[in-house]
Amino acid sequence: MVSTAVPPRPLSSTFLLGLAPVASWFIIRPFLDPIPSLPGLYTSIGFSLFAFIATLYLVPALGPTFIKAHLSGRDLLKDYATPIPESLGLVCASVYTLALILFIPFAFSDSLTTHSTQTPEGIFVPEFPHSRLSVYLSSLLSLLMATILGFLDDVFDIRWRHKLPIPIIASIPLLMVYFAERGNTHIVVPLPLRFLLGSLLNLGPLYYLYMSLLSTFATNSINILAGINGSEVSQALIIATSVILNDLLYLPWPIGFRLPVHLLGSKAEVEFGGVWSAGMAYGSKELVERHLFSLYFMLPLVAVCSGFMYHNWYPARAFPGDTLCYVTGMAFAVVGIQGHFSKTLLLFFLPQIFNFVLSCPQLFGLVPCPRHRVPRFDKVTNLLHPSKAIFMKPPSKLAATVLRILSFFKLVDLTLHPSGVILETTNLTILNFFLIRLGPMNEKKLVQVLICSQICGSVLAFSVRYGLAGLVYDGDRR
Amino acid sequence: MVSTAVPPRPLSSTFLLGLAPVASWFIIRPFLDPIPSLPGLYTSIGFSLFAFIATLYLVPALGPTFIKAHLSGRDLLKDYATPIPESLGLVCASVYTLALILFIPFAFSDSLTTHSTQTPEGIFVPEFPHSRLSVYLSSLLSLLMATILGFLDDVFDIRWRHKLPIPIIASIPLLMVYFAERGNTHIVVPLPLRFLLGSLLNLGPLYYLYMSLLSTFATNSINILAGINGSEVSQALIIATSVILNDLLYLPWPIGFRLPVHLLGSKAEVEFGGVWSAGMAYGSKELVERHLFSLYFMLPLVAVCSGFMYHNWYPARAFPGDTLCYVTGMAFAVVGIQGHFSKTLLLFFLPQIFNFVLSCPQLFGLVPCPRHRVPRFDKVTNLLHPSKAIFMKPPSKLAATVLRILSFFKLVDLTLHPSGVILETTNLTILNFFLIRLGPMNEKKLVQVLICSQICGSVLAFSVRYGLAGLVYDGDRR
Numbered sequence: 001m002v003s004t005a006v007p008p009r010p011l012s013s014t015f016l017l018g019l020a021p022v023a024s025w026f027i028i029r030p031f032l033d034p035i036p037s038l039p040g041l042y043t044s045i046g047f048s049l050f051a052f053i054a055t056l057y058l059v060p061a062l063g064p065t066f067i068k069a070h071l072s073g074r075d076l077l078k079d080y081a082t083p084i085p086e087s088l089g090l091v092c093a094s095v096y097t098l099a100l101i102l103f104i105p106f107a108f109s110d111s112l113t114t115h116s117t118q119t120p121e122g123i124f125v126p127e128f129p130h131s132r133l134s135v136y137l138s139s140l141l142s143l144l145m146a147t148i149l150g151f152l153d154d155v156f157d158i159r160w161r162h163k164l165p166i167p168i169i170a171s172i173p174l175l176m177v178y179f180a181e182r183g184n185t186h187i188v189v190p191l192p193l194r195f196l197l198g199s200l201l202n203l204g205p206l207y208y209l210y211m212s213l214l215s216t217f218a219t220n221s222i223n224i225l226a227g228i229n230g231s232e233v234s235q236a237l238i239i240a241t242s243v244i245l246n247d248l249l250y251l252p253w254p255i256g257f258r259l260p261v262h263l264l265g266s267k268a269e270v271e272f273g274g275v276w277s278a279g280m281a282y283g284s285k286e287l288v289e290r291h292l293f294s295l296y297f298m299l300p301l302v303a304v305c306s307g308f309m310y311h312n313w314y315p316a317r318a319f320p321g322d323t324l325c326y327v328t329g330m331a332f333a334v335v336g337i338q339g340h341f342s343k344t345l346l347l348f349f350l351p352q353i354f355n356f357v358l359s360c361p362q363l364f365g366l367v368p369c370p371r372h373r374v375p376r377f378d379k380v381t382n383l384l385h386p387s388k389a390i391f392m393k394p395p396s397k398l399a400a401t402v403l404r405i406l407s408f409f410k411l412v413d414l415t416l417h418p419s420g421v422i423l424e425t426t427n428l429t430i431l432n433f434f435l436i437r438l439g440p441m442n443e444k445k446l447v448q449v450l451i452c453s454q455i456c457g458s459v460l461a462f463s464v465r466y467g468l469a470g471l472v473y474d475g476d477r478r
Numbered sequence: 479m480v481s482t483a484v485p486p487r488p489l490s491s492t493f494l495l496g497l498a499p500v501a502s503w504f505i506i507r508p509f510l511d512p513i514p515s516l517p518g519l520y521t522s523i524g525f526s527l528f529a530f531i532a533t534l535y536l537v538p539a540l541g542p543t544f545i546k547a548h549l550s551g552r553d554l555l556k557d558y559a560t561p562i563p564e565s566l567g568l569v570c571a572s573v574y575t576l577a578l579i580l581f582i583p584f585a586f587s588d589s590l591t592t593h594s595t596q597t598p599e600g601i602f603v604p605e606f607p608h609s610r611l612s613v614y615l616s617s618l619l620s621l622l623m624a625t626i627l628g629f630l631d632d633v634f635d636i637r638w639r640h641k642l643p644i645p646i647i648a649s650i651p652l653l654m655v656y657f658a659e660r661g662n663t664h665i666v667v668p669l670p671l672r673f674l675l676g677s678l679l680n681l682g683p684l685y686y687l688y689m690s691l692l693s694t695f696a697t698n699s700i701n702i703l704a705g706i707n708g709s710e711v712s713q714a715l716i717i718a719t720s721v722i723l724n725d726l727l728y729l730p731w732p733i734g735f736r737l738p739v740h741l742l743g744s745k746a747e748v749e750f751g752g753v754w755s756a757g758m759a760y761g762s763k764e765l766v767e768r769h770l771f772s773l774y775f776m777l778p779l780v781a782v783c784s785g786f787m788y789h790n791w792y793p794a795r796a797f798p799g800d801t802l803c804y805v806t807g808m809a810f811a812v813v814g815i816q817g818h819f820s821k822t823l824l825l826f827f828l829p830q831i832f833n834f835v836l837s838c839p840q841l842f843g844l845v846p847c848p849r850h851r852v853p854r855f856d857k858v859t860n861l862l863h864p865s866k867a868i869f870m871k872p873p874s875k876l877a878a879t880v881l882r883i884l885s886f887f888k889l890v891d892l893t894l895h896p897s898g899v900i901l902e903t904t905n906l907t908i909l910n911f912f913l914i915r916l917g918p919m920n921e922k923k924l925v926q927v928l929i930c931s932q933i934c935g936s937v938l939a940f941s942v943r944y945g946l947a948g949l950v951y952d953g954d955r956r
Contacts, residue, residue, distance in 0.1 A: 102650065130612055130659070134612050141622065144622040145622065155547050
């Protein structure tokens with residue numbers, strides 16, 4: 001395919017004009033009688049729809065401004081050199097955080113949040129959930145920090161070894177507020193280890209380390225699985241959707257239905273229904289609140305990612321830059337930490353974990369790591385081939401052993417000297433792995449394969465979480 | 479003066495190495511017996527000293543990185559064209575917000591903040607001040623927003639008409655949290671108006687408008703009084719110092735002394751002394767807390783501004799960019815709003831108010847407004863002269879009348895056609911006003927005059943606040 005210009009992708013104004021009244025209805029609905037049981041959720045959906053519209057419009061509108069400010073690059077896997085605006089994840093991040101900030105007054109409007117306290121005179125006064133507001137605000141602070149740091153990374157082009165710890169800085173507000181409020185640092189011990197550690201273990205300062213590392217992992221694992229059109233944003237979109245599906249299981253649904261989780265190996269079916277006793281929350285208001293909190297952060301994220309994906313889809317009209325990876329990664333860390341479901345969250349990162357583990361020999365210097373590890377583009381066939389790292393001097397014994405094992409499992413392709421010395425290896429990424437296993441394919445096909453693997457990962461994650469987890473934890477986990 | 483290179487200003491490492499242990503002592507002190515009555519204040523001073531050291535070091539260290547990222551410009555009032563790194567206010571803002579974020583756990587460590595509540599069993603439990611934490615976090619959010627928006631302004635070079643409302647966006651977190659917590663929207667009515675309005679007036683939604691406008695004014699008024707080396711940062715420094723002096727009046731000082739405020743026209747002297755009953759707080763814990771809050775935000779601001787001023791002083795080695803104006807302006811708005819002393823704060827902005835009022839005919843299009851209104855530099859004499867705006871077509875009747883009035887008060891210099899038509903006017907800024915009144919001078923002298931006027935403004939502000947204010951408000955104002 002030869003194309004010299006990449007005009008902005010067309011936007012259907014009838015579709016968008018039709019969406020605005022729908023979004024407005026969701027925002028107005030909580031003010032109408034009968035007031036719904038979860039008014040904040042309606043507002044959140046309304047804001048998310050507006051965020052979706054805003055992202056769809058703003059990304060192409062601001063593209064030229066970004067190019068003018070030296071924020072652009074050419075697409076390495078295309079045969080044209082048209083500058084494509086870079087770091088438009090900033091637009092997503094801005095729309096996303098602004099939506100979350102405007103949502104502050106609505107986040108605590110749910111009827112289930114109006115706890116009341118008894119004054120000395122015996123009057124019940126509805127109490128504002130200040131503590132939950134602090135949690136919300138500290139999450140927002142971390143997201144804003146991630147936005148700033150991501151954008152700085154784009155502007156100043158920080159080297160990857162230096163930027164690995166950046167998400168730790170962005171997680172400081174989370175940790176500080178958790179510490180200031182003397183947050184819980186206990187974890188539930190899996191059944192097989194309880195004879196050793198008891199049922200609850202106080203991690204103390206290690207808990208803070210764990211929170212920081214979760215932010216670092218969530219951010220960087222998306223950032224290193226990048227390089228082809230649509231890869232970053234599609235990962236974020238699928239993980240966010242998975243978190244939303246998981247959250248929905250804990251909401252008080254007014255209708256009744258059953259999930260056949262016994263098919264997944266659990267002991268009993270899960271019954272949903274009624275107003276407060278429904279779902280996996282088993283009547284726990286706290287669990288409902290945590291998963292509502294998670295929904296409030298994930299719904300607008302899905303919105304801005306969908307809007308951006310339209311312009312980032314092959315062939316891309318806009319690049320996300322590091323800003324998008326930082327903000328989405330931090331958003332996942334925030335809901336995992338504040339919603340207390342970080343183990344479930346990690347299950348949604350299976351392809352990222354695979355990619356990270358596979359990348360380790362290159363990340364930690366065992367195997368040479370070129371500046372770009374993206375697949376190699378063949379102009380003639382328009383296909384992508386696995387890209388290679390060349391050994392300038394023979395690999396160390398350890399490196400050679402590791403590579404031979406990886407090669408045995410067909411995770412890498414090695415080029416050997418007749419003497420048996422390794423001359424080249426394919427770069428250790430999941431994208432190259434797909435190309436080795438499935439053969440050369442074009443960029444669009446490759447991102448589709450990546451999306452499929454991410455969806456399969458999420459399906460597996462749900463099976464593990466609601467099936468196998470019953471074997472190592474009590475059935476009634478909170 | 480002819481110089482072709484501008485080497486970084488030297489840093490005395492002995493001074494800085496000597497400062498580090500002092501800073502550490504302030505941080506360690508609250509953990510040692512006897513615990514001081516305001517432990518948070520010690521920590522804040524310690525953090526501020528470290529912020530000062532960090533800014534001093536980081537500004538020259540990061541300069542080349544900024545130049546590489548196209549963030550540089552030549553100094554318009556110099557005879558050399560060496561690129562000077564621009565928007566290093568970002569470094570100040572980052573150090574400042576990071577210091578404030580790390581300070582979160584200490585901000586509420588003061589013994590006076592441990593309110594306790596009685597449980598149904600009759601036990602007194604110390605209660606964490608969640609509400610004050612939310613206020614602190616929302617302030618931080620607004621500061622981070624101001625940082626992002628300021629930096630975006632620097633990178634994308636937004637036109638000034640478009641950027642006027644930007645601080646309103648940055649103030650949204652403040653407003654949202656104020657609204658979510660159902661903050662007080664009443665104001666105290668001055669004595670002469672009480673027969674009409676009562677002693678307290680509920681402004682309702684207007685109060686939010688007022689908060690937004692305060693942010694906009696504080697930010698933009700510093701941003702338009704700019705253009706010569708050291709002007710922005712020196713304004714911020716003097717205003718912040720004035721706010722600190724005002725805060726100190728409300729702290730519980732362990733020593734006793736008297737302020738002869740009767741000399742300023744007040745009815746009685748103010749006596750300081752004792753631990754809780756001291757100062758202008760008259761024993762009100764709430765007033766002490768508000769002014770402590772203000773101190774926590776102002777001390778590190780003074781620190782980063784001092785550190786930056788060293789490099790921004792004539793001839794400047796680094797420019798602040800809009801980021802510095804946004805962040806300092808927002809910091810002032812935050813303490814004015816959250817500390818409930820916005821009227822006192824505005825008194826510290828006298829030169830800015832003068833400059834803003836004088837600028838109005840140009841800002842609102844009555845008089846032509848060139849892109850830069852900074853004084854004109856004469857290479858031969860190394861002096862600054864008032865810069866001029868040229869009328870391409872004769873001014874409107876209104877514009878001519880306004881300019882003639884301004885000219886009568888020697889606020890502008892007009893160039894007239896023999897027929898009496900105005901051909902040129904000096905640009906309507908306080909800097910040009912100084913040059914008209916005091917004659918051409920060099921840039922260093924001009925910034926010194928500006929600093930003097932700012933200090934005089936603050937002295938006048940204190941006289942009005944603690945002298946004349948007694949005439950229009952009750953003596954015992956809170």
